[in-house]
Amino acid sequence: MFRPYNFGPGPAQLPDVVLNKASKELFDWNNSGMSPMELGHRGSDFKKIIEKCLANASELLNLPSTHRLLFMQGGARAQNAIIPMNLLNERRLCDFVVTGYWSEQTAREALKYGITNISASSEGEFVSIPSTSSWLVNKKTSYIHICSNETVHGVEFFEWPNLTSIERENIPLVVDMSSNILSKRMDFTKIGLAYASAQKNIGPAGLTLVIVNEELLQDRSNRGLGICPTVFDYRNLIKTNSLYNTPPTFSIYVAGLMFEWLKEKGGVDEIEKINLEKSKLVYETLDSSDFYQTFVSVKFRSRVNIPFFLPNKQLYNFFIEGAKKRGLINLKGHSAVGGLRANLYNSMPIEGVKELVNWLKEFEINYG
């Protein structure tokens, strides 16, 4: 069967080995005579699945013992409401650094629950990250939110902001990692809370990962709004090991297969090397040409999501149609920025990226 290379922003393609294993086990998981979809979420079989999944994810992420990993639903968008409901203190202040479409959306949603302060913004073009020294973070704020990788604009943090340098080291850093979690090694000791939708680097949509420093949740009188639904209350999820209500069992099962796949590939350090090589191949091709344009400052260019542009609008359809004929799909840019975008999640093999590079070169020869 022909399988195209899917360069879409998510849901991403899954490795063939993962799909093959899932399809083999679809009718019978571990001689249970039941599909993973049919296993009761409180039964011993599913317990094995979720525990292994949690253990492998924690190992791959190198989580410190201070932090808990939770499985939730609702995607990253739901976290934009769930985080303020859990983390706002009595002053209800929360700070945001806006570096693109997604952090802007997050700040907007938080307005419903708290008093938001935009500490810094690269609004206008969203092609860089304002230096931490310029951030104006409220002293009494509940948390400061960043998006570690702006999926739409292609801007990525390569180191965490040094909050000590602006005398805000006691303020929890909250990070939307939806598009670059597990794509490279990250230091979670510096993070108060991180969250990510699954459908890019983790597995199928339906599952959301939340990583939280338990210290933040110790004093209920200090943080959290009474209106937070029980099902979204982090303390409740910690207490029930993410099993307060029925979790997305099949998505958790497939995420578990993805974690096994990543471990077999050598873990996050190895995938980071491959991701670096993949993004280098694309950027080198774009940079060596006067035909293609990129706007993000080199220092902040995402290794995962690469937006790029053609010299005139008439060419886009030819590019997308030609790419499709070569089995390279979903290269259209997000409607907020237009143009084209190559999304290189963990499961995009280097062979797919090489095919894309060949097409970029061929297209330039024909239309440049």
Ligand SMILES: Cc1ncc(COP(=O)(O)O)c(C=O)c1O
């Ligand atoms: C960085 C980032 N945050 C949030 C979201 C929203 O995720 P979801 O659709 O799972 O709510 C996306 C989706 O593309 C994203 O890339």
